[in-house]
Amino acid sequence: MSFIIDDTDIPEDDVILFSILYSCVTVVFAMAVLSKFLTNEFRFGFRSALSLAVLFLGEPLCQFFVKGPIGVVCFAVGCLLVYSILPASHLPVGNKAVLITGCDSGFGNALVAKLDSIGMQVFAGCLDKDGPGAVSLRHSCSDRVHLLQLDVTKDEDIQAAVSIVQAHVGSEGLWGLVSNAGVCYIGELEMISEWITRKVMDINLFGAIKVTKSFLPLMRPAKGRIIIVSSVLGRISFEGYGIYGISKHGLIAYADTLRQEMRKWDIKVSLIEPTGYATENTSDSSMRLKREEIWDTMDEQTKATYGREYLDEIYNNLLGIFKMLPDDLTPVIRAMRSGLLSKRPRERYPCGAGADFVTYIFGLLPIWISDKVTMSMSAMPKTAKPRIQMIQ
Structure with a gap:
């Protein structure tokens, strides 16, 4: 027929x-x-x-x-x-207010400028509100931007920020919360000290959790949006990015659960998953400081096993790779804006060239194949070997 x-x-x-x-x-x-x-x-x-x-x-x-x-x-x-x-149209800006963490540089700094340019009231949380990033915002943005001293690991900073935001938004509540503050240390898991591990977790994971929990009472009246910045490394594990990846894996689980639990309050939760971008975290000066932190906090046995040359080669490889990263943050900023203002925000926003494809295809590959692919793209030394030593 x-x-x-x-x-x-x-x-x-x-x-x-x-x-x-x-x-x-x-x-x-x-x-x-x-x-x-x-x-x-x-x-x-x-x-x-x-x-x-x-x-x-x-x-x-x-x-x-x-x-x-x-x-x-x-x-x-x-x-x-x-x-x-297709993406839905955007809601009117009106009197909507947004709190953003990690505004000293990078995505947070760029998002403040963008939201200010479209007329939103922005509370910009900075690790140092008198630092260069905060000063640049103070000079370039309107009086709708309020700079806050906000270290996401300090309860007193978080509570002070809550009080300031509450005084400004009143009964209308806080429309948006963008948990963007983050830090990245790169090195093999055995090389990363407990001190650095706790630092990364406190900033990337526990900081986002504490800030979100503290501001939820202000968000319920507005029935607004929560944006959590993770990474494609939260879904794809790369050799050398273990500690950072663990914190971002945790953020994904947190955001997915929070999204379900916030439905009863009509608060929508979106996850931003960028690929690599040139930000302060990837700058030469920042990477060199982190390399020294890793070496200084490494125990003597691990130093003897790997050697300083091995760590230096890792970071020399990284500095070459990071110089090729795009410095146009527009795709990430556009995704954040969509999460905040779209009538139908997406649950996840992979950002960057091929991010949608990569995050999808890696979930379908057999583990042994995905391991070979990620290891071939790794910055870990391919020829130099750690100095294996017998423990006396």
């Missing part, structure tokens, strides 16, 4: 009518997608590629293989379904 209808089965007048209907659906769909592109709601990626595929392949397939009114309906429904998965 064939479902292909011969052209002779359809009167010529009907063929012309259906062609007009196809054209109308195509124009409406194309204009709707174009408007989203022009308003910066999405950039070329999987969903935009799907839109183009439906637009250029859907019409001829329906017109020549399905035909008739059923073909027009199938094409229209297909366009509607694809449009429904």
